[in-house]
Amino acid sequence: MPSSATTPPHRVVLVEDHDMVAEAIGLALEQAAGITVVARAKSIAEALAETQRHKPDVVVLDRRLPDGDGIGAIAELSTTGARVLVLTGEASAAVATRVAEAGGAGLVLKSSRLEELEAAVLQVAAGEVAFGPGLLAGVLDRLTGRxxxxxxxxxxxxxxxxxxxxxxxxxxxxxxxxxxxxxxxxxxxxxxxxxxxxxxxxxxxxxxxxxxxxx
The missing domain is CATH 1.10.10.10 (Winged helix-like DNA-binding domain superfamily/Winged helix DNA-binding domain)
Structure with missing residues (x-):
């Protein structure tokens, strides 16, 4: 009988245009068990290219990028099978609803602890959603009306x-x-x-x- 193989780490493309922030997040994710960062990008255009190239499990996507609002790129990024987790400096039910409607799997504040981001990545990679409890209730309320x-x-x-x-x-x-x-x-x-x-x-x-x- 073949021996049981170790589960491969979840592959992540990190999209963040601020070098220091990207470096901190990238290092934290690389050190987390079960996660490997396969590429980094600084724009929507680079994110689309790297996602097509690497076919990651998760795209950690900054909302504010030099060439536009990351939420608008979720649908195209998802065509490879990747699940998209949005990073944002501010979070509201309206923003979270936009992420959910676009097909995003979660929303994490940049002010969150790195451990929370790691947990969200693993949660999203496992096929779950990663919205905070308060945001989740607001998203459901808004989606119910539509x-x-x-x-x-x-x-x-x-x-x-x-x-x-x-x-x-x-x-x-x-x-x-x-x-x-x-x-x-x-x-x-x-x-x-x-x-x-x-x-x-x-x-x-x-x-x-x-x-x-x-x-």
Missing amino acids: ARGTGTPLTAREQETLVLLAGGASTEEVSERLGVTRNTVRNHVQRILDKLGARSKLEAVAIARREGLLD
């Missing part, structure tokens, strides 16, 4: 999954609670997104709230 209607009804197991997601459960926690594999949970989540016409777990929960699917 949500589209539902399509095909959810199965009982999909409904159970949705309720757990609404309670903040991670993929691993849903797996444990339902007694199924994480891949099965991911399949449930994808079908929920498809049926609700949602682009993210957050939007799915928002739609479900609006449509009365969550009691």
